[in-house]
Amino acid sequence: MCGIAGVFAFDKNPARVTPERLGAMAAVLAHRGPDGDGFFVDPQHHVGLAHRRLSIIDLCGGGQPIANEDGSIQVIFNGEIFNYVELRDDLRARGHVFRTATDTEVLVHLYEDAGTDFVHALNGQFAIALWDARRRRLLLARDRPGILPLYYRQTECEVSFGSEIKAILAGCQPGDRPAMHADSLRDVLTTWAPISPSTMFEGVFEVEPGQLVLIDERGLTRRRYWTWQLAHPDEARTGRADDLADELLHLLDDATRLRLRADVPVGAYLSGGLDSSVLTALASRRAGAGLRTFSIGFDDPALDEGPYQRVMADAIGGTHSTICCTRADVAAGLADAVTATETPITRAAPVPMSRLAGHVRSAGIKVVLTGEGADEVLGGYDLFKETKIRAFCLRDRSSPSRARLLKRLYPYLDFTRLQPAALLERYFGALDTSLDDPAFSHRPRWNTGGFADTFLSRAFRDRCSPESPAERVLARLGSSLEGLDVFGRAQVLEARLLMAGYLLSSQGDRMLMRHSVEGRFPYLDHRVIEFGNRLEPRLKMRVLDEKFLLKRAARSLVPAAILRRPKQPYRAPDAVAFFGASRPAAIDAVLDPANLHASGCFDPDRVARLSQKIARAVETRQPVSHRESAAWMGIVSTLVWQRQFQQG
Amino acid sequence: MLTFNADSLRLTVRQYILANHLFTDDPSALNDDESFQESRIVDSMGMIQIIQFLESSYDIKIHDHEMVPEELDSVNRIVRLVARKQRAA
Numbered sequence: 001m002c003g004i005a006g007v008f009a010f011d012k013n014p015a016r017v018t019p020e021r022l023g024a025m026a027a028v029l030a031h032r033g034p035d036g037d038g039f040f041v042d043p044q045h046h047v048g049l050a051h052r053r054l055s056i057i058d059l060c061g062g063g064q065p066i067a068n069e070d071g072s073i074q075v076i077f078n079g080e081i082f083n084y085v086e087l088r089d090d091l092r093a094r095g096h097v098f099r100t101a102t103d104t105e106v107l108v109h110l111y112e113d114a115g116t117d118f119v120h121a122l123n124g125q126f127a128i129a130l131w132d133a134r135r136r137r138l139l140l141a142r143d144r145p146g147i148l149p150l151y152y153r154q155t156e157c158e159v160s161f162g163s164e165i166k167a168i169l170a171g172c173q174p175g176d177r178p179a180m181h182a183d184s185l186r187d188v189l190t191t192w193a194p195i196s197p198s199t200m201f202e203g204v205f206e207v208e209p210g211q212l213v214l215i216d217e218r219g220l221t222r223r224r225y226w227t228w229q230l231a232h233p234d235e236a237r238t239g240r241a242d243d244l245a246d247e248l249l250h251l252l253d254d255a256t257r258l259r260l261r262a263d264v265p266v267g268a269y270l271s272g273g274l275d276s277s278v279l280t281a282l283a284s285r286r287a288g289a290g291l292r293t294f295s296i297g298f299d300d301p302a303l304d305e306g307p308y309q310r311v312m313a314d315a316i317g318g319t320h321s322t323i324c325c326t327r328a329d330v331a332a333g334l335a336d337a338v339t340a341t342e343t344p345i346t347r348a349a350p351v352p353m354s355r356l357a358g359h360v361r362s363a364g365i366k367v368v369l370t371g372e373g374a375d376e377v378l379g380g381y382d383l384f385k386e387t388k389i390r391a392f393c394l395r396d397r398s399s400p401s402r403a404r405l406l407k408r409l410y411p412y413l414d415f416t417r418l419q420p421a422a423l424l425e426r427y428f429g430a431l432d433t434s435l436d437d438p439a440f441s442h443r444p445r446w447n448t449g450g451f452a453d454t455f456l457s458r459a460f461r462d463r464c465s466p467e468s469p470a471e472r473v474l475a476r477l478g479s480s481l482e483g484l485d486v487f488g489r490a491q492v493l494e495a496r497l498l499m500a501g502y503l504l505s506s507q508g509d510r511m512l513m514r515h516s517v518e519g520r521f522p523y524l525d526h527r528v529i530e531f532g533n534r535l536e537p538r539l540k541m542r543v544l545d546e547k548f549l550l551k552r553a554a555r556s557l558v559p560a561a562i563l564r565r566p567k568q569p570y571r572a573p574d575a576v577a578f579f580g581a582s583r584p585a586a587i588d589a590v591l592d593p594a595n596l597h598a599s600g601c602f603d604p605d606r607v608a609r610l611s612q613k614i615a616r617a618v619e620t621r622q623p624v625s626h627r628e629s630a631a632w633m634g635i636v637s638t639l640v641w642q643r644q645f646q647q648g
Numbered sequence: 649m650l651t652f653n654a655d656s657l658r659l660t661v662r663q664y665i666l667a668n669h670l671f672t673d674d675p676s677a678l679n680d681d682e683s684f685q686e687s688r689i690v691d692s693m694g695m696i697q698i699i700q701f702l703e704s705s706y707d708i709k710i711h712d713h714e715m716v717p718e719e720l721d722s723v724n725r726i727v728r729l730v731a732r733k734q735r736a737a
Binding site: 447455623627 | 667668670671672688691693694697
């Protein structure tokens with residue numbers, strides 16, 4: 001992966017596309033591409049392109065920008081086109097001449113033949129900026145599920161863009177830096193991510209997953225080329241489970257095969273769960289004993305999955321290493337993580353992922369396979385089970401035995417062990433919501449997140465729009481949920497909102513690229529996604545057995561201990577990590593009442609009371625409420641974000 | 649341990665809810681009839697914290713069948729529950 005940035009100048013003002021400006025935009029992306037840089041400026045000053053390279057394919061000859069035969073098409077690109085070998089063979093057969101051995105070069109030749117439809121031929125993860133000199137048009141494109149980031153900012157005179165928002169900021173004139181987008185802060189605190197295409201910065205937007213943005217002298221237009229779409233229940237695929245499991249395994253194997261294509265060694269993350277175990281098993285079949293696997297461990301046994309990681313590592317026989325993450329590591333790593341995510345975070349989960357990526361890089365590995373996407377595609381999340389149980393409860397509100405099912409949902413979380421079913425029933429809203437609510441699945445989570453509103457200052461609330469984050473989500477995604485059952489709606493919301501906006505970004509690309517490591521996601525091969533999206537729901541979750549089809553496919557691949565283990569989602573110590581001896585001075589500084597006042601976002605008195613309550617709970621070894629922990633993390637990370645992106 | 653006095657009980661419960669679940673000392677922020685869960689003042693974890701506070705403050709035991717919104721979901725409901733238990737003691 002790499003970093004890209006650039007400017008399209010509507011007014012063709014040379015001052016907009018100077019080498020100095022492009023150099024500044026590229027410099028802040030050096031972590032994404034430490035192996036070199038490249039630039040292009042259109043002679044008529046319409047466009048400037050900047051690229052930072054992480055060399056993965058064609059190490060010696062792959063500098064960007066890359067052009068077509070006559071130089072009329074220039075491309076800079078972050079990502080990988082995994083089917084580039086097949087595409088290149090086909091393009092050569094049609095007369096195209098290649099100067100490099102890169103995957104990048106297929107883009108310019110495909111575009112020559114197919115125009116904007118070229119994206120449909122790509123199997124990959126990508127953020128592309130392509131300049132068509134004949135049409136005087138800049139094309140920005142992002143991959144289907146949103147693995148790689150791409151942002152843009154449009155003013156009257158120009159469009160600037162970058163892989164990370166810091167590149168756009170680096171190209172801003174003094175006094176022209178975008179302010180905080182108030183609604184996006186509320187959205188992050190409630191739903192874990194800004195609601196696409198908005199970001200935490202006023203006037204800065206993301207190219208949405210599966211979208212093209214076309215820019216020429218007439219302006220900017222957006223065009224969607226792919227959507228995460230489930231089959232209507234009446235049109236879903238059925239069939240013998242074993243046949244479909246074989247088909248799934250074949251797809252995953254091919255997706256893994258393509259993602260092992262590199263001129264550098266490829267490693268794999270191993271969480272101890274089913275998803276990464278399947279991938280490492282498939283990869284080790286091809287890489288043999290040379291496969292390097294990497295895991296994160298925790299000194300808290302409630303969070304650590306070491307025993308299962310070792311089971312799988314022993315089964316494949318490669319070289320395995322683990323790096324441990326303590327509460328002190330989490331506390332120390334928050335500020336750096338927020339610099340990378342460019343958005344506040346309500347959980348500390350990204351921080352250990354950054355630590356893991358750093359460990360991978362120090363081991364000399366630039367690329368890892370990783371299992372994100374399996375839960376969304378194949379029905380793995382506990383939220384999906386929760387949704388089914390809540391719907392089941394609603395069909396007989398008087399049944400106490402139905403309500404007791406709720407207690408089985410999250411055995412690893414303190415609060416569910418402690419609480420009688422009646423209280424859980426109310427918490428999960430089993431009696432409070434209707435199955436007709438398009439957001440039925442996500443209301444409890446959004447209610448938890450919405451608790452953070454308690455701590456917003458009155459002045460900040462006045463800056464926000466009147467509609468709630470939930471209303472904004474449904475305004476954006478509501479039409480995608482029509483015709484789906486409650487399970488299907490849960491999947492679409494999770495894939496389009498949380499996976500793209502948080503998991504692949506804050507916990508994925510940003511933490512990997514912070515350490516110049518490329519992640520590759522076989523479960524997000526668009527063929528796997530489309531296969532999963534056509535499946536009948538019971539093949540994904542059979543009653544309450546999650547990822548039923550994946551488990552069936554994996555029977556011959558992974559040890560029984562991995563197949564049988566209860567699902568344990570990846571978690572890190574959250575607010576508790578910051579209470580005690582391990583809190584960095586920088587965190588104390590942002591929580592100082594004077595800084596809270598200056599921030600303008602939060603009520604200092606209420607924040608202080610929240611901190612005191614959590615401190616008391618930690619001192620007396622009482623569990624900290626999830627919503628209070630999430631609110632505190634959101635507040636502190638916002639304050640850190642303001643220091644890094646709004647002040648100085 | 650606090651001894652029972654209706655006005656004192658109401659004041660103590662209000663102060664506890666305001667400080668620990670509304671994070672304010674502004675009395676106008678809490679209505680005695682307001683449902684904690686409908687207003688999202690308290691989630692189910694918070695309800696457990698309230699139960700622990702009441703049991704330790706008034707030396708009472710709140711049984712499983714009493715851990716329901718009908719008994720605990722507002723200041724008034726809590727006052728009635730504790731008062732009933734104190735009278736029975």
